[in-house]
Amino acid sequence: MSESEAEIGSVEELLESTRIIDVLFMELNASRIESSHEESAEAERDLDLATMLRHEGNELDVRFLLEFKDNAASYRVDVVARYCVEDDRSIPPRVSSEFIERVAAFAAFPFLREALATSAARLRVDPPILGILRQGDIKVSEWPSEDAPATS
Structure with missing residues (x-):
């Protein structure tokens, strides 16, 4: 078998042999930010999305770690x-x-x-709105070996 035959050639080929088996939370954290002053008219917003991939055997895990902070709260949501x-x-x-x-x-x-909307409701702050995810926005990095999710 040649090297090109040993690889899946397209996302369509991958989809033919792939099924989702779980979506799990690795972490869910939200903290209200107490401030002595009123929210400014221009709310400060900071968003970071890390995407990691792990492929071992027949399991393919894609991890999305979202960190979001505005004037009202900070959030950390980690989903696989x-x-x-x-x-x-x-x-x-x-x-x-x-x-x-x-x-x-x-x-x-x-x-x-x-997770963001529910956490915001529990903190009694306005829910953050995530923007549109556009093609090319996602950058994949290495999955830390010590952070592998437990298999069920």
Whole structure:
């Protein structure tokens, strides 16, 4: 088998042999920010999204770590979309990146948005609104080996 035959060639090929098996929270944290002054008309907002990928055996995990802070609260939400890949071929980086942008992000983002909205409601602050996620916005980094989610 040649090297190109040993790889999944497209995200469509990957989708044919992949199914989602779980979406789990690794961390959910929200803190109200107490301030002595009223919120300024221009609210300060800071958003950071880290995306990590881990592929071991037939499991493909895509992790989204969202950190958001505004004048009212700070949030940290860590969600993993877990997939089972029933194909022994390797997944090249261009295919996994496209899979993350076109599939995994759409599986995980409702969980991220819901966690932010629910946490804000519990803190009794206005819920943060996440902007539109555009193609090319997601940058994938290495998954820290000590942070692997437990298998069920």
